[in-house]
Amino acid sequence: MIPYSSFYFFFILGILLIPIIVLGYKEKRSIIYYSFVHLVILLLVFVSDIHQLLSFIVYIVWQSILVQWYVSYRKEKNESYVFYIAILLSIMPLFVTKMLPLFELTNLIGFLGISYLTFKSVQMLIDLRDGALKTLALKEQLAFLLFFPTISSGPIDRFKRFKKDMETIPTKEEYRLLLYQGINKIFLGFLYKFIIAYVINDRVIETPFIQGHTPLATFIYMYAYSLYLFFDFAGYSAFAIGVSYMMGIKTPENFNLPFISRNIKDFWNRWHMSLSFWFRDYVYMRFVLFMTKKKWIKNRYAVSYMGYFLLFLLMGIWHGIALHYIVYGLYHAALIISFDYFERKNKQLQFWKKNKITAIISIIITFHAVCFGFLIFSGRLF
Amino acid sequence: MGVFIKKVKAFFGLPYVHWIARMMYYLLILLGLLMIYGFKMTNSSAYIYNEF
Numbered sequence: 001m002i003p004y005s006s007f008y009f010f011f012i013l014g015i016l017l018i019p020i021i022v023l024g025y026k027e028k029r030s031i032i033y034y035s036f037v038h039l040v041i042l043l044l045v046f047v048s049d050i051h052q053l054l055s056f057i058v059y060i061v062w063q064s065i066l067v068q069w070y071v072s073y074r075k076e077k078n079e080s081y082v083f084y085i086a087i088l089l090s091i092m093p094l095f096v097t098k099m100l101p102l103f104e105l106t107n108l109i110g111f112l113g114i115s116y117l118t119f120k121s122v123q124m125l126i127d128l129r130d131g132a133l134k135t136l137a138l139k140e141q142l143a144f145l146l147f148f149p150t151i152s153s154g155p156i157d158r159f160k161r162f163k164k165d166m167e168t169i170p171t172k173e174e175y176r177l178l179l180y181q182g183i184n185k186i187f188l189g190f191l192y193k194f195i196i197a198y199v200i201n202d203r204v205i206e207t208p209f210i211q212g213h214t215p216l217a218t219f220i221y222m223y224a225y226s227l228y229l230f231f232d233f234a235g236y237s238a239f240a241i242g243v244s245y246m247m248g249i250k251t252p253e254n255f256n257l258p259f260i261s262r263n264i265k266d267f268w269n270r271w272h273m274s275l276s277f278w279f280r281d282y283v284y285m286r287f288v289l290f291m292t293k294k295k296w297i298k299n300r301y302a303v304s305y306m307g308y309f310l311l312f313l314l315m316g317i318w319h320g321i322a323l324h325y326i327v328y329g330l331y332h333a334a335l336i337i338s339f340d341y342f343e344r345k346n347k348q349l350q351f352w353k354k355n356k357i358t359a360i361i362s363i364i365i366t367f368h369a370v371c372f373g374f375l376i377f378s379g380r381l382f
Numbered sequence: 383m384g385v386f387i388k389k390v391k392a393f394f395g396l397p398y399v400h401w402i403a404r405m406m407y408y409l410l411i412l413l414g415l416l417m418i419y420g421f422k423m424t425n426s427s428a429y430i431y432n433e434f
Binding site for chain 1: 407408414415418419429430432433
């Protein structure tokens, strides 16, 4: 069963959450009951496919051994090559999962949420390497990895933030607010996913005219698909965040009105934020720091542009090893590099002044550029 | 005009008006769900990002 995809899931979840809500109001938290709820939901998600269940268990054991071994290693040594091997071993199951479709082999390794679990594991390894994390108990690692509200598609939380929430029991007033916000988000999720996304898909995308490949159909499809993608994913995120809040965990937001972005940088600070911030911190920043340290290229703009190129190429490939995903990544790299150049020139020449009219024009241009990106992403063009 | 806007803002700032508006919002969403799906335990399509 896919989380948040059926009313049956919400019905079971609602019943399971009642004791958590009652305890929340009493300023208590039962780790045993938390674990029980996680076990029930994870079994519901994976039990229908025995291959997925086995893969999931093997994956969790694999990541646990790897990360816990690195925790003990890091206390004594800090060799770069060991860190890189640990990262490669952590990414390997996801890499194999992404590669298998290329060879038309049955994917027995992949399971729902493998990408997001990998992002979390890699994050823990990098934080251990940097010394941002000094210790990491197995139960903490498992609590972070297996947190069911976000297991299938994020949002990608940060370990330190998550741990702080796990260790802090909200007061009655704080929990009342969390519960209120959680319920609001769940209703927003219903509105987004089950009403708006459904209507866009059923009444626009799936109609014979839009399914036809005329230029007008493709033009309408571009906007319909962009909106559908937003309402589908923002709906899922609202459910995941809402349920997290009801469990006393303030999972970070994933969307912040992305279609009113004033430029492409602004867009990536508003769209799938937890993923774009993950790539920014663990790919772009690390690459720029590495290159600055090595001094192979002295031009800092060139280094930054290479960082953007790497970030978006990896982001494209992560979606799948298919031409349209790679082109989508490169398209966004080109957009952000072009915008960065434009922004630098504008600082010198002041040809694009900041006022209400230019702000509206900027939003319109960004919206269309982003929608064209989603048209590439949809795979309809090639 | 400014006084009118202030009064409207104050009206919507009243706790019971806020509560009623919120309940109406929830009810409309539930009504929308009922209109689309009826009383079936509908299994919606998967989320796009579940594929990744």
